[in-house]
Amino acid sequence: MLTNQEVAEALIGKFGEDVFDFEEPYGMLTLTTTRxxxxxxxxxxxxxxxxxxxxxxxxxxxxxPDTPGREFAVVYHVHSLIHNFRLRIKVFLAxxxxxxxxxxxxxxxxxxxxxxxxxxxxxxxxxxxxxxxILNIEEMDYFPMRRQYPLExxxxxxxxxxxxxx
Amino acid sequence: xxxxxxxxxxxxxxxxxxxxxxxxxxxxxxSNSLWPLPFATSCCGIxxxxxxxxxxxxxxxxxxxxxxxxxxxxxxxxxxxxxxKMAPIVKQVYLQMAExxxxxxxxxxxxSGGIFDSYSVLQGIDRIIPVDVYVPxxxxxxxxxxxxxxxxxxxxxxxxxxxxxxxxxxxLLQSFNIQ
Numbered sequence: 149m150l151t152n153q154e155v156a157e158a159l160i161g162k163f164g165e166d167v168f169d170f171e172e173p174y175g176m177l178t179l180t181t182t183r184x185x186x187x188x189x190x191x192x193x194x195x196x197x198x199x200x201x202x203x204x205x206x207x208x209x210x211x212x213p214d215t216p217g218r219e220f221a222v223v224y225h226v227h228s229l230i231h232n233f234r235l236r237i238k239v240f241l242a243x244x245x246x247x248x249x250x251x252x253x254x255x256x257x258x259x260x261x262x263x264x265x266x267x268x269x270x271x272x273x274x275x276x277x278x279x280x281x282i283l284n285i286e287e288m289d290y291f292p293m294r295r296q297y298p299l300e301x302x303x304x305x306x307x308x309x310x311x312x313x314x
Numbered sequence: 315x316x317x318x319x320x321x322x323x324x325x326x327x328x329x330x331x332x333x334x335x336x337x338x339x340x341x342x343x344x345s346n347s348l349w350p351l352p353f354a355t356s357c358c359g360i361x362x363x364x365x366x367x368x369x370x371x372x373x374x375x376x377x378x379x380x381x382x383x384x385x386x387x388x389x390x391x392x393x394x395x396x397x398x399k400m401a402p403i404v405k406q407v408y409l410q411m412a413e414x415x416x417x418x419x420x421x422x423x424x425x426s427g428g429i430f431d432s433y434s435v436l437q438g439i440d441r442i443i444p445v446d447v448y449v450p451x452x453x454x455x456x457x458x459x460x461x462x463x464x465x466x467x468x469x470x471x472x473x474x475x476x477x478x479x480x481x482x483x484x485x486l487l488q489s490f491n492i493q
Contacts, residue, residue, distance in 0.1 A: 301432060301437050304437055
């Protein structure tokens with residue numbers, strides 16, 4: 149049985165200063181790393197003889213418009229099917245330089261997940277084989293999950309805020 | 315139970331002949347053999363399947379053949395949420411149907427976008443194609459769908475044969491950028 153302590157110590161031993169902000173929300177090990185170290189870290193966990201984090205559960209983005217220099221986060225959920233151990237890794241990016249290396253070389257499923265993240269947040273995955281929109285219409289000229297855009301359809305005239313108690 | 319048959323149209327009866335207008339006869343024929351094209355995308359589609367089933371039996375209204383192709387279909391029934399990505403397909407299906415054609419929007423989503431007031435959802439199919447009958451509800455009961463179908467039948471029965479060639483109708487289609 150893997151413990152959070154064990155994995156965290158192994159990661160600190162390997163990456164030192166590049167892993168930080170350890171948390172355990174609901175018992176799930178969560179940590180932050182840098183753009184340069186994310187791929188080595190995923191490969192380390194994937195190939196580690198003990199951890200074998202061989203499944204990418206989810207890859208998505210978050211937008212924090214109020215934190216300058218850390219506007220976007222890319223979140224990786226990796227899962228070791230052998231030990232039933234989960235781990236959440238975050239990488240923060242600045243809006244001016246919104247590039248991150250692709251994880252498709254390691255996990256094939258990252259292909260669609262990264263396309264989705266690009267589609268909704270505009271995060272650019274360097275080296276992705278086909279970084280195009282996947283869910284929204286091709287003509288869409290903005291990234292709808294960024295918080296400066298309204299979620300509602302802006303062409304409706306019959307729905308006013310009063311109807312929703314806003 | 316005595317089977318119901320369609321009443322004869324207004325006309326003149328004599329010995330061995332019956333005279334009426336083309337409009338009347340063709341109206342009766344069209345309205346009692348509407349072939350729907352179910353364009354079902356979500357939960358309303360399931361509700362429509364119940365309407366097609368033996369209990370509610372939409373076939374009683376001459377809609378025996380749900381046409382899953384635009385060929386020979388008269389009535390486009392759009393049921394369910396139409397995302398903006400799906401809109402061109404709905405329009406293409408409508409364009410591939412031959413005149414005369416009617417459109418029924420079933421459920422809140424097809425009528426107005428429903429609860430999905432969202433950047434990704436088309437806020438009512440009447441933004442892309444003309445709609446004849448709206449069936450409100452979320453989802454509408456099968457009885458409501460049958461009522462909607464009967465409304466379309468009423469329209470078909472009373473429609474002038476010249477309507478689809480009229481200036482007004484051309485304007486209507488033009489407003490949707492349909493030639």
